[in-house]
Amino acid sequence: MEALYLFILVILLLLVGVPIAVSLGLSSILFLLVYSDSSLASVAQTLFSAFEGHYTLLAIPFFILASSFMSTGGVAKRIIRFSIACVGHFHGGLAIAGVFACMMFAALSGSSPATVVAIGSIVIAAMRKVGYSKDFAAGVICNAGTLGILIPPSIVMVVYAAATDVSVGRMFLAGVIPGLLAGTMLMVSIYFYARYKGMPKGVWAGWAEVFSAARGASWGLFLVVIILGGIYGGYFTPTEAAAVAAVYAFIVSMFIYRDMGPLKTAEGQTPLSLRKHPQALLTAWFHPDTRETLYDAGRLSITLLFIIANALILKHVLTDEQIPQTIANAMLAAGLGPVMFLVMVNVILLIGGQFMEPSGLIVIVAPLVFPIAIELGIDPIHLGIIMVVNMEIGMITPPVGLNLFVTSGVAGMSVMRVVKAATPWLGILFVFLIMVTYIPWLSTFLPTYFMGPEIITR
Amino acid sequence: MTTQPLLKISLGDRIERNFIALMLGLMTMITFSNVVIRKLQEKDFWRSDWFEPWAEPLSTFGLQSLETTVFLFAWMGIVGTAYMIRINSQLGVDVALNYLSPSWRKAAALFAVGACLLYTLLLLKGSWDYWAPFANLPPTDGRIIPEGFKTRYLNQGYYEVNDIVMPAWAQFLGDWFNDGDQYEKIPRFIPYFALPLGIGMFLWRYLRVARDIVQNRANMIIASHDSEDLVDEAAAKADKD
Numbered sequence: 001m002e003a004l005y006l007f008i009l010v011i012l013l014l015l016v017g018v019p020i021a022v023s024l025g026l027s028s029i030l031f032l033l034v035y036s037d038s039s040l041a042s043v044a045q046t047l048f049s050a051f052e053g054h055y056t057l058l059a060i061p062f063f064i065l066a067s068s069f070m071s072t073g074g075v076a077k078r079i080i081r082f083s084i085a086c087v088g089h090f091h092g093g094l095a096i097a098g099v100f101a102c103m104m105f106a107a108l109s110g111s112s113p114a115t116v117v118a119i120g121s122i123v124i125a126a127m128r129k130v131g132y133s134k135d136f137a138a139g140v141i142c143n144a145g146t147l148g149i150l151i152p153p154s155i156v157m158v159v160y161a162a163a164t165d166v167s168v169g170r171m172f173l174a175g176v177i178p179g180l181l182a183g184t185m186l187m188v189s190i191y192f193y194a195r196y197k198g199m200p201k202g203v204w205a206g207w208a209e210v211f212s213a214a215r216g217a218s219w220g221l222f223l224v225v226i227i228l229g230g231i232y233g234g235y236f237t238p239t240e241a242a243a244v245a246a247v248y249a250f251i252v253s254m255f256i257y258r259d260m261g262p263l264k265t266a267e268g269q270t271p272l273s274l275r276k277h278p279q280a281l282l283t284a285w286f287h288p289d290t291r292e293t294l295y296d297a298g299r300l301s302i303t304l305l306f307i308i309a310n311a312l313i314l315k316h317v318l319t320d321e322q323i324p325q326t327i328a329n330a331m332l333a334a335g336l337g338p339v340m341f342l343v344m345v346n347v348i349l350l351i352g353g354q355f356m357e358p359s360g361l362i363v364i365v366a367p368l369v370f371p372i373a374i375e376l377g378i379d380p381i382h383l384g385i386i387m388v389v390n391m392e393i394g395m396i397t398p399p400v401g402l403n404l405f406v407t408s409g410v411a412g413m414s415v416m417r418v419v420k421a422a423t424p425w426l427g428i429l430f431v432f433l434i435m436v437t438y439i440p441w442l443s444t445f446l447p448t449y450f451m452g453p454e455i456i457t458r
Numbered sequence: 459m460t461t462q463p464l465l466k467i468s469l470g471d472r473i474e475r476n477f478i479a480l481m482l483g484l485m486t487m488i489t490f491s492n493v494v495i496r497k498l499q500e501k502d503f504w505r506s507d508w509f510e511p512w513a514e515p516l517s518t519f520g521l522q523s524l525e526t527t528v529f530l531f532a533w534m535g536i537v538g539t540a541y542m543i544r545i546n547s548q549l550g551v552d553v554a555l556n557y558l559s560p561s562w563r564k565a566a567a568l569f570a571v572g573a574c575l576l577y578t579l580l581l582l583k584g585s586w587d588y589w590a591p592f593a594n595l596p597p598t599d600g601r602i603i604p605e606g607f608k609t610r611y612l613n614q615g616y617y618e619v620n621d622i623v624m625p626a627w628a629q630f631l632g633d634w635f636n637d638g639d640q641y642e643k644i645p646r647f648i649p650y651f652a653l654p655l656g657i658g659m660f661l662w663r664y665l666r667v668a669r670d671i672v673q674n675r676a677n678m679i680i681a682s683h684d685s686e687d688l689v690d691e692a693a694a695k696a697d698k699d
Contacts, residue, residue, distance in 0.1 A: 017555050017570040019548035019680050021539075026577040033580075033602055040584030041597070044653055047581070048588075051532035055524070058531055061482055062489070236493050243489035294479035302478065302538040303547055309535065357549050399553040 003323045006031045010314075020360055025310035028317045036320065046316050050309035055239055056162040057308065060110075061301035062242030063153050066223070067109030068297040069249035072289070074259035075220035076118040079104045080126075082213040087187075088202035092194025094130060095140050096187045098123040102144035103183040104217075106151035107224045108249075110158070112395050113406045116145030120410040130200050134411060139421035142407040143429060144186055146392035149358070151179035153227055153242065156391055159308060159359040160384045163315065163366040168238040169231050170447040174381045175388065177442050182389075182432050189428055219252050232450060250290070255280070260289040304359055311363035318367055328372040338376045342437050345369050345383075346390060353394020354401070361394075362387055378440075385443035389433050396422050396429075474541040481534035485527050492523040518623070525621040529649040536652045540659035543667065543679075550680025563677055571668045571679050578660045585653035592617055592647035594635055618643035 006027055013023035025047075032038045051057070070076070083100035090096055101119045109115055120141040127137040149156040152172035161168040194201075223245055230241045254261040258271030262280040265271050274280060284290060318324060331341070348369075352361050366387065373383045395403040398419050407422075408415045436442055495516050503509050542548055555563055583604050587597040594615040598604035615635035618624075624631075624641040632640045635647070670676040 013570075013573055014551045015554040016566045016573075017550055017552060017678055017680055018573045019550045019570075021548060022574050022577045023550075025581070026573055029577065029580050039587065039601065040580055041587035042584075044581060044584035044588040044657075048532055048536070048650065048653055051535045052528050055528065058485070058489070058527065061531070061534070062486060065482060065486060235497075240489055240493045243486050244493060246486045247490045290483075291476065291479045294482050295475045298478035298482040298534060298538060299542070299545075299547060301482070302535055302542055303549060305535045306539045306542070307549065355551055355553075399551075 002031070002035050003318070003321065003326075006314075006317070014355065020357055021307045021310040024307070024314045024360065024364070028310070028314045031317055038320075043313060046313050047309055050312045051305070054162050054312075056158060056168060057305065059153075059158045059168065059239040059242040060155050060304060060308075061297065062239065062246045063110040063155060063158070064114075064301050064304075065294065065297040066242065066245040066249040067111065067114050068293045068300075069246065069253045069260075070105075070108050070220060070223070071114060071118040072253065072260050072293055074253070074257050075108065075217070076101070076105060076122060078213070078217040078220060078257075080119065080122055082210075082217040084202065085205055085210045085213040089204035090191055090194075091201045092190045092199045093202040094123070094127050095132065095136065095190045095194065095199075098127065098137075098141055099144040099183055099186045099190065102141065102147055103151060103179070104221065106147040106149075106179065107153075108220060109148055110153045110155040112146045112148035112392070113402045115148035116141060116403055116406045117410060120145065120407060124411050130202075132199065134413060135417065135421035138407050138411040138413055138418050139423075139425050140186070140190060141410075142396055142403050142418060142422045143425040144183070145403050145407070146395050146429070147179055147183055149395075150175050150182060150385075150388055150392060152176065153238075153245075154388065155304070156358050156362060156388050157384065158238070159362050160366055160387060162308075163312075163363045164370050164380060164384070166380050166384065167451075170381050170451055171384050172228065172231065172238070173446040173450055174385050174443040176446055178385055178389065178432075178436050181435075181442065182429070185428055185432060186425065189425075219256050223248060223252075250284075254284045254287075254290075260293070261287045264289070304357075307357055307360040308363055311360045314364055315367050318364075324368050324371045327368060328375055331372055332375060336372075336376075338378055339438075341369075341372060341376055342378070342386065345373075345386065346433065346437060349387060349390035350393060350397075353391055354397050354399060356394075357402075358391035358394060362391065379444050381447055382440045382443045386433075386437050389429075389436050393426070393429050393433060396426060471541075471544075474538075474544075478534060478538050478541065481530050481538070485530045485534070488523045488527050488530075492520050495520040522621045522623060525619060529619075529622075529652075532649065533652045533656075536656035537659065540656055540663055543660060543663040546676070546679065546681055548680050550678075552678065552680065555678065560677075564671065564674070567671045567677055567679060568668070571664060571671055574664045574679065575661070575668065578657060578664055582654070582657045582661060585657045589647065589650050589654050592645070592650055615645060615647065617646040619646055619649060 009027040009030065010023050013027060014020065018026070029040070029043055032043065080097065080101045083097040083104065084094065087093055087096045087100055098119060101123065102115055105115050105119050109118070124134075124137045124141055128134060148154070152175045154172070154175060157171040157175060158168055160166070161171050226248055227241045227245050230236050230244060231238055236244065253259060255263065255274055258264055262283045263272040263274060263277060349361070349365060352365065370380065370383070374380065395401050398404060398415070404415055404418050404422065408418045411418065413421070498504055499517070504513055555566060558566060580602070583598060590597045591611055591614040594613040596607035596609070596611055599606050599608050616639070618641060620643065622644045624644050628644070629640050631645060632638060635645060667676065667679050671679075
């Protein structure tokens with residue numbers, strides 16, 4: 001029962017406004033001091049080895065960096081143009097295009113709020129202009145943005161993989177079908193809703209526009225090929241893929257799109273040519289835009305990683321005290337089946353996801369439920385995808401839904417209004433969660449097909 | 459909701475921001491270069507004569523790159539967090555706080571900063587005890603509260619890291635910490651110094667936050683969500699469009 005005190009302490013500290021990282025770390029340290037004979041030095045060592053010993057986690061700052069270069073570098077604009085050219089002529093076309101653009105951006109970035117900002121800040125304004133209501137626009141984008149963590153690459157998946165020692169490559173592959181499915185479900189529902197409401201549709205601009213838009217966006221979208229192709233072609237590890245992606249994104253935004261850095265010019269003018277300004281090859285590395293992007297990506301990564309590092313201290317405590325095994329045995333003794341277990345996991349994560357930041361929550365919950373899942377014969381990859389989808393829902397439910405805050409900022413609406421606007425579409429994600437939970441095939445087919453069946457080591 | 463104290467970008471801020479940017483930039487470039495080197499090693503010309511002067515140093519670089527990246531990562535993560543405390547960028551839950559009256563809020567904030575200080579002090583002792591022997595310094599006595607320095611402890615100054623080769627110009631450290639013996643790899647106390655340094659900076663930063671709260675210049679130690687900057691950026695962008 002000592003474990004219960006630990007969790008109560010974490011929650012109490014969180015509620016009085018202690019930062020998440022410190023709540024997790026302090027509770028674990030106090031628990032260790034009272035119930036075990038570990039020294040403070042060993043806690044410090046655990047904190048350091050959270051960075052030193054988890055090479056997988058290195059992928060997080062690199063993916064964040066790649067996505068920062070992509071968001072400031074105007075890739076979003078080109079992706080949106082491409083998706084409008086593709087699906088803009090349907091009823092509710094701009095909304096569908098918004099979802100489509102979110103799906104594509106999700107394949108470049110590993111985070112949901114980043115996806116909402118990149119796509120939402122352009123699409124929501126555009127939708128308002130052609131006569132959609134603000135609430136509809138915000139609701140759609142807020143939901144579609146959550147795909148950022150489901151469609152690979154995904155920061156939350158990297159965290160899950162690091163916490164449970166499953167392969168990042170498998171997790172990424174597992175997210176593909178569910179991600180496409182969720183996006184399609186959103187788009188189809190928007191289409192029918194739009195028919196029913198008689199919403200505006202755009203004009204079909206012809207194949208020429210599709211191809212020309214595709215050419216514009218292709219430099220950005222090629223990043224997907226680098227990341228996924230590189231990992232599955234065996235060229236590099238996911239962490240290396242993330243670093244390569246970051247360097248590629250830097251080159252594209254600096255020298256090809258030229259929306260930032262030394263070759264950038266004022267809005268609406270042609271950017272400078274590299275041939276006439278070859279010194280840019282050197283100055284770009286130290287340009288204020290580069291430094292600013294590096295700092296921004298660093299800031300986001302540090303905030304996230306410090307939470308993860310402290311969650312790892314907590315995980316350390318849990319495994320040292322054999323708490324997951326105790327819970328697992330109690331549950332199995334009570335005759336818990338896989339179906340009820342997954343329902344419980346969903347409930348725990350949905351509630352937890354409303355208060356906690358996804359990565360930290362995953363690090364804590366994953367080691368608790370993982371041994372039980374293995375015992376019950378649930379595929380670890382399937383469990384991971386269930387967790388990610390739960391986190392998606394957590395991001396758009398109050399009180400702590402990152403996507404809600406970001407959307408409220410992007411759309412200029414109160415958070416409460418965004419909550420109301422997002423709720424109808426939340427239903428779709430719930431249906432999707434049930435599908436993902438009870439149709440393991442959705443998540444396990446691709447990884448098994450490409451990488452062979454999962455070998456479970458206990 | 460949150461009232462952030464107005465932040466003037468001082469010289470110190472610029473140093474810390476550039477430190478974070480530099481760490482991330484180096485990590486990225488080193489990892490990227492390592493991929494390139496590994497790919498080149500599979501090519502034929504790697505073994506040819508004209509490439510020989512390059513092959514050796516590049517291979518050495520490749521061998522050290524993983525460990526270097528990981529240590530830079532730790533430095534960015536630990537020392538960088540001290541800056542996150544300064545700019546109030548730590549994530550937390552502010553739901554309950556928003557229902558409190560201002561005076562209760564101040565009490566909660568004081569309690570929260572107290573918890574942070576307790577965390578920092580415990581970790582600071584832990585970091586010192588862990589790091590000090592690597593630098594031939596005495597760890598503290600006592601399990602929770604430091605009770606003076608230990609008089610008997612093992613000097614671990616001879617501990618080295620696994621891969622990073624000691625540069626010749628830094629060999630004087632051997633005289634200082636290793637009884638005059640040369641280090642083959644860099645000694646451990648260098649990368650691990652991130653712990654006492656970073657946590658020491660936490661202490662300084664949390665004390666300043668505590669002062670701000672007492673003087674009513676701040677009422678929270680958390681950013682309610684990490685989107686503030688994203689939102690500001692997006693809003694600025696939307697205004698432009």
